[in-house]
Amino acid sequence: MKQSDIFIIGGGASGMIAAIIAKQNHANVTILERNPKVGKKILATGNGRCNYTNALAQTLHYNHPEFVEKAFSQFGPTETLRFFENLGIVPKIEEQGKTYPLSEQASSIVDVLLYELERLNVEIIVEAFVIQLIRKHQKFIIILSDGTQYEASKVILCTGGKAMPLSGSDGMGYELARKLGHQLTVIFPSLVKLTLQSPYLKHLEGVKFPGRVELLYNNETIQSEFGDILFTKYGISGPTILQLSRKANESMALNKTVIIKVVLVTQLQRMDVVRRFQNAIDRPVDFSLIGLIHKKIIPAILKEAGIDKNHRLVSEISQTKIDKIIELLFDWRFTVTGSKSFEDAQVTAGGIKIEEINPETMESKLVKNLYFAGEIIDIDGLCGGYNLQWAWSSGYLAGLNASQEG
Ligand SMILES: Cc1cc2nc3c(=O)[nH]c(=O)nc-3n(C[C@H](O)[C@H](O)[C@H](O)COP(=O)(O)OP(=O)(O)OC[C@H]3O[C@@H](n4cnc5c(N)ncnc54)[C@H](O)[C@@H]3O)c2cc1C
Known part of the structure; x- marks a missing residue:
């Protein structure tokens, strides 16, 4: 049986x-x-460019800021930028601190990590699917699906969560940790497209526009995002929606009904639009919206306002219906029915309970010499480099502390 001081299960980012x-x-x-x-x-x-960190990352954009803070104070975005610069990556910092390699190729990140692993002579055993992790006489026995066994003094579990299972992270790591006594929180997909209840989606599919989206619960806004919005045949997507998706799924897991409010017109005041209609009484009502909102959205807005003949003149439409159109331009609501699954999600919300992990070292509080890093832990953040940053920060701490004597 091969023996090594430290076995790392999972060759992803962390x-x-x-x-x-x-x-x-x-x-x-x-x-x-x-x-x-x-x-x-x-x-x-x-999108193949690898937003590997966020130069302006703030811990408040994670679900457990105080836990992340402990890791960031030792290895945060600044240290990450330096680490990758030492490996050859020149950072390209874009809006809101999103950072990519200057090559704009995600493969650059993998290439430099792999080069460093090989330079240091780290042994990498691929096609090694771990199915059991057993504690025996202060050591760990690791068993692969083909029956191969290894003995380790220390183990770092870096198996990721359940998002994009085709990449290899399908939740198996949770089972390995559970068998050693660890507990898992509720898990659900995050940074994921939402499904909506609406008769208009078939016609709106593919329509992309800048606007504001708000997540409402009990008529109160619980999160608001500005940016690109995309209608799809099942619901709604785009960076704004991905950012709202965690709160939406978290609320739905608690059986709360949440609403997406779409604000189509963000650059004008309501009075500006009222005046626009007053000045357009001799125009067809559908034409009065041209130049204001995406053309493909107009029939849906008119239908929602109760207008069935789109070419009727504005002067022939009742004031109540005109008011309804104006209301919809600033407040168009959809009931969220769910989200796409882990297959489509960028990250897993939830994971191994943070109360069972030492935030200074990433060592298990339950099993000595067992460490965790990355998405397997109940930590997730916003879209924009936050989740890889967590993988680097926690991976750094786990590697550093597992390599200490004792
Ligand atoms: C499409 C997409 C785009 C994303 N874009 C970004 C982005 O731009 N910026 C950002 O910050 N985050 C992004 N993320 C999230 C980010 O990629 C993850 O949070 C991060 O990769 C997690 O790192 P990890 O090491 O915990 O897990 P992973 O990177 O998932 O690695 C886990 C590894 O463990 C292996 N493994 C699992 N189980 C076993 C087992 N039983 N035995 C052996 N090996 C096992 C897997 O094969 C895998 O290689 C994106 C995610 C997706 C899906």
Whole structure:
């Protein structure tokens, strides 16, 4: 049976950095990765550009800011930028601090991590699917699906969550941790498209426009985002919606009905639009909206306002219906019925309970010499480099502390 000081289960973002840091600290490190290659999910990040950190990241944009703060104070975005610059990555910082490699290729991130792992002679065993992790006489026995067994003094679980299971992270790590006594919170997809109840979606599919979206519960706004909005055949998407999706899914998990309010007109005041209609009484009502909102949305707005003949002149439409059109331009509501599944999600909300993990070291409070890093932990953040940053921060801490004597 092969023995190594530290076995890292999962060769994704957190596993690779943990291995580099542990090996730099002279530990004997082996990565076990179920895929034929490490870093598969990283290649899909940031639309292939890898938004690998957020230079302006704030811990309040994570679900447990105080837990993340402990990791950031040791290895946050500044240290991450420096770490990757040392490996050769020149950062390209875009709006709101979103940071990409200057090459704009996610493969650059995988390439430099892999180069460093190879330079340090970290052993990487691929096509190694871990199905059991057993504690025996102060050691760990790791069993693969083909029956191969390894013995480890320390283990870092970096198996990710359940988002994009095709990348290899399908929730298996939760089971490994559970069998060692750890508990899992409720988990659900986050940074994911939402499904809506609406008769108009078939006609609106593919319509993209800038606007504001608000998530409402009990008629109160619980989150508001400005930016691109995209209607799809099942519901709504775009960066604004991804940012709202965590709160939407969290509320629905508590059986709360949530509403998406779309604000189509954000650059004009209501009075400006009222005047626009007053000046357009001799025009067809559908034409009166041209130039104000996306053309493909006009029939849906008119129908929602109770107008069935789109070419009728504004002067022939009742004031109540005109008022309804104006209201819809500033407040168009849809009931959220759910979200797309983990297959379509960028991140998993929920995971191994943070109360069971030491935030200074990432070591389990229940099982000595067991560490966690990355998405497997109940930490997730906004879209914009936050989730990879968590993988780097927690991976750094786990690698550093697992490589200490004792
Ligand atoms: C489409 C998409 C785009 C994204 N874009 C961004 C972005 O631009 N910026 C950002 O910050 N975040 C982004 N994310 C989120 C980010 O990629 C993840 O949060 C991050 O990769 C998590 O790192 P991890 O190491 O915890 O897990 P992963 O990267 O998922 O790695 C886990 C690894 O463990 C392996 N594994 C799992 N189980 C086993 C097992 N039993 N045995 C052996 N190996 C196992 C898997 O094969 C995988 O390689 C995106 C996610 C997706 C899906």
